Amino acid sequence: MRHPFATALLASLLSCSLAWAQTAGQSDSAKDSPQVTPQVTTQEVSQALPPEPLRRVLQSVVTVQSRSDAQASTSRTLGQRREGSGVVIGPDLVLTIGYLLLEAESVDLIDHQGRRIPGQVRAVDNLTGLGLIRTLISLRLDAVPLGDSDSLPTPGKLWTLGQNETAPTALELVSRKVFAGSWEYLLEAPLMTIPAVNNWSGSGLFDAQGQLVGIGSLLVQDVYGDQVPLPGNLFVPVNLLKDPLPDLVRTGRRTGPATPWLGITSQRLPSGGLAVLRVSPDSPAAQAGIAVGDTLLALQGQTLQDLPDFYRRLRALGPAGSRLTLTVRSKDQSREVELLSTDRATALKRPSGI
Template sequence: MHHRFLTVLCAVLLFCTLAWAQPVSPLEAKPGETITLPPEPLQRVMQSVVTVQSRSDAQANTSRTLGQRREGTGVVIGPDLVLTIGYLLLEAESVDLIDHQGRRIPGQVRAVDNLSGLGLIRTLIPLRLDAVPLGDSDSLPTPGKLWTLGQSESAPTELELVSRKVFAGSWEYLLEAPLMTLPAVNNWSGAGLFDDQGRLVGIGSLLVQDVFGDQVPLPGNLFVPVNLLKDPLPDLVRSGKRTGPATPWLGITSQRLPSGGLAVLRVSPDSPAALAGIAVGDTLLALQGQMLQDLPDFYRRLRALGPAGSRLTLTVRKEGQSREVEFLSTDRATALKRPSGI
């Protein structure tokens, strides 16, 4: 009976989520209704969102997982600068932008920031579009009302910021306080997330199955907060990378096992993990002799050992036998083909 109740409740919540996910057009407000965004910020937001089309080499590592041709959204944040989600630009050979007037604008990858997951495109000809100011993603109230706009959409969609729960991606990616929103929307890849003054506060990254972490999962979207970009932005624009040591990377895609440890789902070719003999089907049990609890625990402790190039010891179970594997981490950028333009 309890299982049936949860099933029905999930179905109801999902129906409500889909019903809420309708574009809210501030320009179509009825007499007496409140317009969702002031006219000037709304106009700037509408013309700042562009389509991003990229193409990578067919033999590139990321083409096997992300596809050779990718399409998503970007947001104009400077005279010749567009902010988007980084996975659209990994190992890209060419990048084109299409603005709200249908103009095709050639661009180059300026930076892919593996720590935040954000990417920057510099255009090869003037954009002639007003840049959107960056808001303060740290001060957003939760719950709170926000708006998203993706490529080819005619009006922003109203969202609710519902949580800032930690997100750990299986591909060695950690966000301590992402922006989790409801209802779930489909056009999220690189989409802009805006506050009530039309300031950019986040960039769309993922559709997640659980925005709260409760027993009854509720699907929504994860947006990367723009405050993660503010400090490194001058360096990313100038040199294409952050200053200082790189974040350590092993080349392991993994997930937590109910019985304990992390199951290895994929190992990147020629990565430190691959060269150390770690393979799909292995289980990661411990780091530096201490048992691994979950992905956030793994990533935090890995980073605490030092930057890329630091030595570490993993306890790995393979075919029922445990062994200790000692090797050096590396910078993930060294395993990727340098995008055209950087």
């Protein structure tokens, strides 16, 4: 059964669906992976924020340019040079999406006046996917307050602004459905918006008061699930940042045990289990002999249903450093594999500045 709000919008969004169809030939793993390069056309709309929130929003969004070492593991998948957006949330603090900053050697910001401002990576939070940049000189820009992403109505009107844009684009928040990325990433209630826009990497999502409620992360194939095939964008809710923010600013990481990580990129198979698409070098999975083409069948003897099920149960077993058993099928032969999870940050080159 179609979502009633989606059905009402379907006719007006056919052009957006056509734009998505032109990119739908890529593999499922490519659709799920962080994409730094825009893929669809931004839908400019006439609705605007009130004057004062609009002024604050327009001067708060900056361009983020980062460069990583050519030998860094993420340079092979995300590129050595990356560009996206960020939002000023403090006198010398910018919030962005974390994949722009992974293993970064240098970071520069460009504000709405064209000023180039040197920065350093302050934190990359693998749990939320968000990243923080601390500038080396004063920004002299008004910080945008953080709104309440938990109380947003669905459906509801929001606005997004990315680098080099001169006006916000009005979006509709249409769902909070769970998102599980193939790279061991789970968001229980992301902000899913339509129509799809192309300037989403690190862009700001704002409410009617000009408060920041989300940071752009992905172009997604379907904002509703399997009911209505409409493309849109996933924004990471800012409320996920509020509790760990003081620790991230002070030490570069959240306090407490790290989230467990195995180094497996996978996707659900219609026939059951999870197909292994990639294994990170020197990860717990690689050390245990798990390889591309294997199928993950069970965790602790219990059948794996899908990616959210896998990630929730993995985290329920304990923090990084916990021991676990996966049932793995390789070439029609099943075996039990013991692994010791680890902190994903230990597998990445430490960004300059942290």
